Amino acid sequence: MFHLLRIINKITIEPHLTTKTITMNEIQILLVEDNEGDILLTLEAFKELKVNNSVVVVRDGAEAIEFLKSEGQFAGTKLPHLILLDINMPRLNGIEVLDFIKKDEKLKRIPVVMLTTSSSESDISECYEKSANCFITKPLDFGSFLGVVKSIESFWFNVAQLPRPAA
């Protein structure tokens, strides 16, 4: 039954996927996350999405900034269309990275989604004060997590307009 469902799923999704890939360029997402489990979950969830996307993973705040500045190993990389940012990370934490992005003339345009296990009031208000585009508390179980990632997709790629990254 499950197998059959998978096949039906494939048949119904495929045509949509083809039209999307033709009409729309690939959406680049930067995931800044140090927890390997969460990285795996997010990558799996993004694989299932209809929108053509590629996810780059960096594992701490300092690396995220190197990536966004195209420095070092990241020379020549393009700016992402959307950033998913964890808060608790080694070196620079997510709030420091957010602050850096939103104060940089070239980077501040990129929508930043805080995706974190924190649900602390002070984290939430600090992130909104520092211009996070939205703050999402990560659910702990896989089913709900998948739901969150799908809602990020449906909202950011179907309902909201994403800006073109600055040249």
Added chain:
Amino acid sequence: MNEINILLVEDNEGDIILTTEAFKDMEMENRLTVVKNGEEALRYLKKQGQYEGVPSPQLVLLDINLPGIDGKQLLGLIKKDEELKDIPVVMLTCSEDDSDISDCYDNQVNWYITKPIDYDKYTKVMHEIEAFYVSFVAYNK
């Protein structure tokens, strides 16, 4: 969940009716306040004059084309104001213009949404905003 206060800044009567109707159907308890131009929106947000004592909105829905201070200018003022800048602002506009989209994100809009013209789609977009907001966007003030 507590009632959510939403401020709609919109001068088009048709869009005001559509939005009001859509929010009436929602699962989240909400109170939608409508103001029709940017100056009035600022007075509301700063609780001046007739707006003394109003609750702060937890979400602002903002049109671009408004008489007087337009939506983009208002967005800039909100996001530069220490007291107001943490309120999520959604641009809700007919414009699909790339430069409008980039300008708004440069000025720290939270989400930029192009209004669908057809009624069913319009209602659907409002419900998507609700679903996304209620389920995932933690915000309390």
